[in-house]
Amino acid sequence: MGKNHKNLLNNLEELRRSAGLTQKDLSERAGVSRKSINAIENGVYVPSTVLALKISKILKCKVEDIFLLPN
Amino acid sequence: MTHMKRSLLVFTSGATQIFFALYVLLKIANINIIQLPSEAMFIPGIIIFLASGYLTASYYFGDKKNNSALYDEYTAIRYYKLGAIGYAINGIGIFLIFSTQDYANWSLQTANTMIYQIASFAWLIFGVLLVCFSIGDFKEARNG
Secondary structure: OOOOEOOEEEOHHHHHHHOOOOHHHHHHHHOOOHHHHHHHHOOOOOOOHHHHHHHHHHOOOOHHHHEEOOO | OOHHHHHHHHHHHHHHHHHHHHHHHHHHOOOOOOOOOHHHHHHHHHHHHHHHHHHHHHHHHOOHHHHHHHOOHHHHHHHHHHHHHHHHHHHHHHHHHHHOOOHHHOOHHHHHHHHHHHHHHHHHHHHHHHHHHHHHHHHHHHHO
């Protein structure tokens, strides 16, 4: 797990790197700014359901593999 | 529209607002560093009008893919937070301006000065917010 938001743990950076994508690549495919991806990875921002689903679709994994509620 | 273009547009608008707001504030305080013709006071309004018109047109008629990144949810929240800070500062500032008036010697002249103080203060905060927004866009353009 990377840096986390207090309400949401995330594994986005690791999964993105595994998929061979840069933040820029992922942001373009998800239709958001690179800053959004960076903010999610650094636990600054909790994405909307739509964005979380888009990211999971791009990374070909379940939303729960990327995001997890803390305990 | 791109992040860099928007950054330049918004920065130009913000910097112009700051310049003219400071000019008015200094003038109220009887500090005359430079003297501008009164017609020059239309410049910030015209710039804001043109910039906001261009931004609105690009939002509704521009490239959808670019716009989804330009106006994404994180950007919206960042702008909302900055806007909220601006409102708070404006509120406190206007409250202070109201509180520090000499109502015992109230006249049309002092009322006029207070209106200038409120307008230029709000204008200054608005300009600073625009510059803050533009810095975010510039970073996105540079690192993105």
